[in-house]
Amino acid sequence: MKTNGILTLTTDFSDDIYVGQMKGVIVSINPEARIIDLTHRIKSFGILEAAFFISQVCPTFPPGTVHIVVIDPGVGTKRRGIILLTDRHFYIGPDNGIFHFVKKIENLKKVVEIDMNLFKDACFTFHGRDIFAPVGAYLSSGRKMEEFGKIVDKDTIVSLSLPEGCIIYIDAFGNIITNIKKEFFYGDKLIIKYGNKKVKATFARTFSEVKEGEYVVLRGSSGYLEVDKNKSSAADELAAKTGEKISISRAS
Known part of the structure; x- marks a missing residue:
């Protein structure tokens, strides 16, 4: 080439x-x-x-x-x-x-x-x-x-050892990008666990499908699941750090 x-x-x-x-x-x-x-x-x-x-x-x-x-x-x-x-x-x-x-x-x-x-x-x-x-x-x-x-x-070539359910990037808006590719239905109510924190979220197509300040899980442009807050920083709220474990599951 x-x-x-x-x-x-x-x-x-x-x-x-x-x-x-x-x-x-x-x-x-x-x-x-x-x-x-x-x-x-x-x-x-x-x-x-x-x-x-x-x-x-x-x-x-x-x-x-x-x-x-x-x-x-x-x-x-x-x-x-x-x-x-x-x-x-x-x-x-x-x-x-x-x-x-x-x-x-x-x-x-x-x-x-x-x-x-x-x-x-x-x-x-x-x-x-x-x-x-x-x-x-x-x-x-x-x-x-x-x-x-x-x-x-x-x-x-050296590969990274990443657990399933890991924060791989946090963007300038405080959106938490994970390496999770689970399938959910739009509108599903979800539970996000990070460290000793547990919060509720909704699986949606875009941020504005939830109220301002609420957590939302999206399938981002990378194809991975993101944990976000509408017009706020999910990373700041959760004190999230790249490389740490996070889980996303349906609410029971």
């Missing part, structure tokens, strides 16, 4: 100096690169949050896009850096679980383990700038992924 010149960046760097440094490296190698910031506000070390985020955003881009993802609490350790080729895109980043959902929804064709010896001067704590950004820039300019390491078994 040919790259199309678009590179996206997803990090937990916020507005710090690191994003600008990565961009400087990219355009120094490929001045024609079109860099698109997806987000730099992933929660610090938020691998699960990032994994879900890129699985929802990256597939909307045209074929041949290069996605660089840097949420890397294990930077400088023996964790691998990898390049993934799917049937639509290239993904570059640490092999720490951030590609957990991507490999489920896109057809994974090839994986290369980046040869760190090609980047002997890389800072131990900033592989985003010194390894992943250069690899992405070179790929976007036409270099082959095999030039950066050896092909490895696709099944060796």
